Amino acid sequence: MSTDGWLRRSPRRRQQLIDAAIAVIVDQGLDAATTRRVAAHAGVSLGSVHYVFANKAEMITAVVDFVGDAITAALSPVAQPQAGTIDDVDRALSGIVERFWDLVIADPAFQLVQYELTIYCLRRPDQQWLAIRQYDRYRSIVAETIRAATPSELALPTAAVDDLARQTVAGLDGIILQFLVHKDATQARHDVAVLTGNLRWATRRLYETDTR
Numbered sequence: 001m002s003t004d005g006w007l008r009r010s011p012r013r014r015q016q017l018i019d020a021a022i023a024v025i026v027d028q029g030l031d032a033a034t035t036r037r038v039a040a041h042a043g044v045s046l047g048s049v050h051y052v053f054a055n056k057a058e059m060i061t062a063v064v065d066f067v068g069d070a071i072t073a074a075l076s077p078v079a080q081p082q083a084g085t086i087d088d089v090d091r092a093l094s095g096i097v098e099r100f101w102d103l104v105i106a107d108p109a110f111q112l113v114q115y116e117l118t119i120y121c122l123r124r125p126d127q128q129w130l131a132i133r134q135y136d137r138y139r140s141i142v143a144e145t146i147r148a149a150t151p152s153e154l155a156l157p158t159a160a161v162d163d164l165a166r167q168t169v170a171g172l173d174g175i176i177l178q179f180l181v182h183k184d185a186t187q188a189r190h191d192v193a194v195l196t197g198n199l200r201w202a203t204r205r206l207y208e209t210d211t212r
Contacts, residue, residue, distance in 0.1 A: 014052050016042050018066050021059055026109045030116040064117050064130050068137055075099055075141050086207055092149035094196045096142055100172050101192050111176055139165045160206050171195040
């Protein structure tokens, strides 16, 4: 196998470069994450980077995928609750909000990287689909959580569940951005509790309306 083929097929080398790219973005911002800086941070030659990634755009695409996969994997344990009562739906939705928030508190810099990547994709017409796919994944995780916890006799229309999931993601986005700006964890925790209460109210209103 050629050196080119070995590097492209080496998950270890690819992950090493993705980790290095994230570290550079955390320290210096996305604009500074050139393939040369990533190579220096990873301790490899520039040529080695270009064996794995043709250019910065391809490297950033790999970083976007990694960030999305990491968040999805972290949320998966709470994405399969058992269906029961409306209270179980409340607990499942509250649980995924809390899990999202735990990820933020654990590594605020990682969240800032996520927003930088989203803006990067939105500014490039050929990569906007990555940002769309990312938020669709978040919405899907929440929607699947709601559906899995919902008793069959209370099942909501797909559009209603998607609306609730979208509002959950939107609410969390706003809280996360304010937290990154103000760095007030106490206020942010209060805001998360308010969001959870509002979602609980909205959920029950939807089920009451649908079952009348």
